[in-house]
Amino acid sequence: RKEVEQDPGPFNVPEGATVAFNCTYSNSASQSFFWYRQDCRKEPKLLMSVYSSGNEDGRFTAQLNRASQYISLLIRDSKLSDSATYLCVVNPPDNFNKFYFGSGTKLNVKP
Amino acid sequence: GAVVSQHPSRVICKSGTSVKIECRSLDFQATTMFWYRQFPKQSLMLMATSNEGSKATYEQGVEKDKFLINHASLTLSTLTVTSAHPEDSSFYICSACPPGGGAGDETQYFGPGTRLLVL
Numbered sequence: 402r403k404e405v406e407q408d409p410g411p412f413n414v415p416e417g418a419t420v421a422f423n424c425t426y427s428n429s430a431s432q433s434f435f436w437y438r439q440d441c442r443k444e445p446k447l448l449m450s451v452y453s454s455g456n457e458d459g460r461f462t463a464q465l466n467r468a469s470q471y472i473s474l475l476i477r478d479s480k481l482s483d484s485a486t487y488l489c490v491v492n493p494p495d496n497f498n499k500f501y502f503g504s505g506t507k508l509n510v511k512p
Numbered sequence: 513g514a515v516v517s518q519h520p521s522r523v524i525c526k527s528g529t530s531v532k533i534e535c536r537s538l539d540f541q542a543t544t545m546f547w548y549r550q551f552p553k554q555s556l557m558l559m560a561t562s563n564e565g566s567k568a569t570y571e572q573g574v575e576k577d578k579f580l581i582n583h584a585s586l587t588l589s590t591l592t593v594t595s596a597h598p599e600d601s602s603f604y605i606c607s608a609c610p611p612g613g614g615a616g617d618e619t620q621y622f623g624p625g626t627r628l629l630v631l
Contacts, residue, residue, distance in 0.1 A: 442603075442627075443624075443625070444605050444622040444623060444624050444625050445556065445605075445622055446622070447620075488555060488556070496561070498544055498546075498609045498620065499546065499558065499561060500546070500556075500558065500607070500620065501558060502548075502555045502556040502557070502558075503555060504554065504555040505555045
């Protein structure tokens with residue numbers, strides 16, 4: 402079983418729409434969670450961390466559900482520039498600096 | 513902010529040759545660096561953890577004799593793809609964590625990646 406699983410999409414949404422992605426992780430002892438954004442042919446860049454209490458950064462909201470072992474990312478008022486692949490990242494319990502990436506969810510925001 | 517560089521940014525080589533990719537932390541020392549591989553339309557896959565002064569730790573299914581990792585200094589890790597074959601063509605990305613990072617500290621910095629094409 403994969404450590405992290407995501408719906409690959411693509412999610413095709415119009416500008417201004419609200420879109421949500423989920424990601425499930427297999428190891429219940431995983432410590433930390435992140436969302437990264439990756440543009441085509443570029444390295445991934447940190448979008449936001451995911452805290453147990455949930456956190457918000459502008460139009461982006463991340464939440465963690467430990468009981469069901471999933472994290473989510475909500476994007477409100479989608480912009481064309483939000484088009485990218487969103488990667489769910491999990492730290493395994495044995496190494497706080499090791500990252501396991503999900504397969505990524507492709508988002509296409511259309512005018 | 514902290515920067516990680518990779519060299520070369522892209523390389524084309526013939527099947528059977530070896531290719532070395534360098535990963536450098538430019539303004540911090542990194543006792544640990546990570547190497548990832550990304551095939552087209554797929555996500556990043558962790559290949560190995562590079563430890564300064566000791567042997568690298570490889571993920572399951574990654575051949576350590578195929579992908580040689582050397583972490584000779586606190587700012588440099590190298591990945592050598594030995595006897596490269598077309599199926600090794602991929603995007604190789606390294607990352608590094610500044611000292612003091614831990615407990616899932618998000619200050620992990622990625623290099624820009626190296627595109628390898630083996631003909």
